[in-house]
Amino acid sequence: MAAFFLAVALPILLVVLISSYALQLFHDSRRRLPPGPWPLPLIGNLHQLDRLPHRAMARLAARHGAPLMSLRLGAVLAVVASSPDTAREVLQRRNADVAARSIGDSMRAGGHCDSSVLCLPLRRRWRALRRLSAAELFSPPRHRDTEPLRREAVSGLVFLVSGHASRGAAVDVGRAAHAAALGLLWRAVFSGDLDAATAGEVSDIVGEASVLAAGPNVSDFFPAVAPADLQVVRQRMARRMEKLVAWTYMVIDQQIELRRRRRTAGEPRKNDLLDAALDMEGEVDEGEGWAMNQDAIRGMLMDLLVAGSGSTTSTIEWAMAELLQNPRCMAQVQDEIKGVLGTRRHVEEHDISKLPYLQAVVKETLRLHPTVPIGLNKAEATVEIHGYKIPEGTTVYVNLWDICRRAKAWDEPEEFMLERFDKDDVNFLGTNFELIPFGAGRRICLGMPLAERMLHLMLASLLHRFEWTMLPEDGQQGGLDMAEQFGLVLSMATPLRAVAREIL
Numbered sequence: 001m002a003a004f005f006l007a008v009a010l011p012i013l014l015v016v017l018i019s020s021y022a023l024q025l026f027h028d029s030r031r032r033l034p035p036g037p038w039p040l041p042l043i044g045n046l047h048q049l050d051r052l053p054h055r056a057m058a059r060l061a062a063r064h065g066a067p068l069m070s071l072r073l074g075a076v077l078a079v080v081a082s083s084p085d086t087a088r089e090v091l092q093r094r095n096a097d098v099a100a101r102s103i104g105d106s107m108r109a110g111g112h113c114d115s116s117v118l119c120l121p122l123r124r125r126w127r128a129l130r131r132l133s134a135a136e137l138f139s140p141p142r143h144r145d146t147e148p149l150r151r152e153a154v155s156g157l158v159f160l161v162s163g164h165a166s167r168g169a170a171v172d173v174g175r176a177a178h179a180a181a182l183g184l185l186w187r188a189v190f191s192g193d194l195d196a197a198t199a200g201e202v203s204d205i206v207g208e209a210s211v212l213a214a215g216p217n218v219s220d221f222f223p224a225v226a227p228a229d230l231q232v233v234r235q236r237m238a239r240r241m242e243k244l245v246a247w248t249y250m251v252i253d254q255q256i257e258l259r260r261r262r263r264t265a266g267e268p269r270k271n272d273l274l275d276a277a278l279d280m281e282g283e284v285d286e287g288e289g290w291a292m293n294q295d296a297i298r299g300m301l302m303d304l305l306v307a308g309s310g311s312t313t314s315t316i317e318w319a320m321a322e323l324l325q326n327p328r329c330m331a332q333v334q335d336e337i338k339g340v341l342g343t344r345r346h347v348e349e350h351d352i353s354k355l356p357y358l359q360a361v362v363k364e365t366l367r368l369h370p371t372v373p374i375g376l377n378k379a380e381a382t383v384e385i386h387g388y389k390i391p392e393g394t395t396v397y398v399n400l401w402d403i404c405r406r407a408k409a410w411d412e413p414e415e416f417m418l419e420r421f422d423k424d425d426v427n428f429l430g431t432n433f434e435l436i437p438f439g440a441g442r443r444i445c446l447g448m449p450l451a452e453r454m455l456h457l458m459l460a461s462l463l464h465r466f467e468w469t470m471l472p473e474d475g476q477q478g479g480l481d482m483a484e485q486f487g488l489v490l491s492m493a494t495p496l497r498a499v500a501r502e503i504l
């Protein structure tokens with residue numbers, strides 16, 4: 001049997017493999033695809049990616065001089081945009097045809113994607129959910145209404161750090177910031193307090209889900225064999241994702257149920273996002289065949305809680321780490337805040353416009369550490385960019401990390417330099433394509449207006465009230481471990497712990 005296999009079946013298999021590889025190359029060469037590294041048979045360029053795919057893609061794009069680059073990831077054709085110019089094409093000029101999402105198999109687990117703003121294609125359902133949360137959470141009148149909530153959240157953060165400072169205990173910066181960010185979102189959505197145990201559990205879930213959902217999965221690269229789940233990777237990931245989704249939905253369901261009971265009992269409205277969503281319950285979109293029901297509400301709320309807390313937290317963590325590594329910048333921004341606030345203890349939102357260095361800290365942190373490193377798009381029609389064809393169905397990655405670091409606009413792009421924003425009026429609102437940590441175009445980050453406020457307020461308060469130093473062991477090792485953990489959110493591989501001393 002073994003002899004038969006070696007003599008007959010193996011050569012046939014090799015011929016089939018080589019001819020399908022040659023056919024694929026021939027087919028690709030006639031399609032005017034963007035240039036890219038040479039793919040191997042079967043696996044394509046998968047071997048050239050690693051644990052930090054945003055960096056691997058950046059290296060490949062630089063090596064091949066290809067700001068628009070083709071990659072074969074197993075059986076899947078992907079195109080990577082790595083320059084401000086190609087990002088503008090994908091996210092602005094051709095956005096109507098490239099704004100669907102490329103969703104990994106594990107993200108679909110638990111059924112969450114069917115009612116998620118993050119995953120849905122740009123149809124009426126996506127529009128309705130996005131419009132509802134934008135109007136109820138992120139519109140200018142709602143921002144005015146929710147200012148006291150942000151103040152409360154920041155006070156909670158300062159109180160927590162102050163407790164650690166008085167005990168001389170190190171502060172886990174990310175965890176403290178996460179509790180504040182999630183607490184704020186919880187209040188804005190449910191008008192209630194979040195207990196510390198639930199906050200801790202959600203924090204763990206968000207971290208785990210972020211890494212799981214972005215992990216390599218063979219089913220994503222070979223969709224034809226996905227049902228077989230050859231390495232059981234999908235099944236394992238799906239089981240864990242389902243558990244995470246089920247737990248979060250359960251917590252959200254409890255809040256929905258509580259609100260329904262209060263409404264029936266005739267209690268006054270809270271006029272928060274949950275009230276607005278329940279007002280729409282039962283509305284049906286006949287054209288697309290979906291209804292605003294409990295599933296839709298759950299999906300929307302979960303997106304906001306998860307997407308909103310993880311990315312804000314990571315940005316605060318990276319900002320504090322960069323400032324600890326760059327004491328001159330830390331002193332510069334602390335002096336600026338002191339100059340504006342004097343002995344006043346609480347930072348207010350109207351102070352922020354008078355703090356250009358603080359604003360530069362936020363921009364420079366988002367430039368070096370965009371917490372969503374890769375935008376995941378998909379072409380819904382064949383589009384042409386710079387003379388190259390991107391066929392319908394292609395996965396289109398926008399390497400936000402690479403663009404923010406390597407755009408020609410930046411001198412010494414690897415350095416944390418606040419001065420680079422002295423003259424330049426570059427902002428991250430989605431029009432300057434060399435700085436797009438929130439993406440751009442139709443799918444630009446929904447929570448950007450809230451994130452912008454929270455990042456400045458939280459950082460200013462941490463820097464105004466406390467003096468920060470590294471742990472002695474970090475100092476002895478020559479600095480912090482700045483390694484990255486890739487996930488849906490790019491976080492610090494070693495969570496930042498630092499020592500705070502209260503100074504006001």
Ligand code: HEM
Nearest residue numbers: 117118307308311312372437438439440443445446447451
């Ligand atoms: C530092 C903080 C944040 C960063 C860096 C960030 C970044 C991003 C990026 C890059 C995208 C993808 C854009 C694209 O595909 O072109 C995104 C999407 C999204 N973000 Fe954020 N985000 C942050 C905070 C928030 C907050 C606070 C919320 C909500 C409370 C939020 C909710 C969302 C949602 C719902 C989407 C999906 C939008 C869609 O697909 O239509 N984000 N964010």
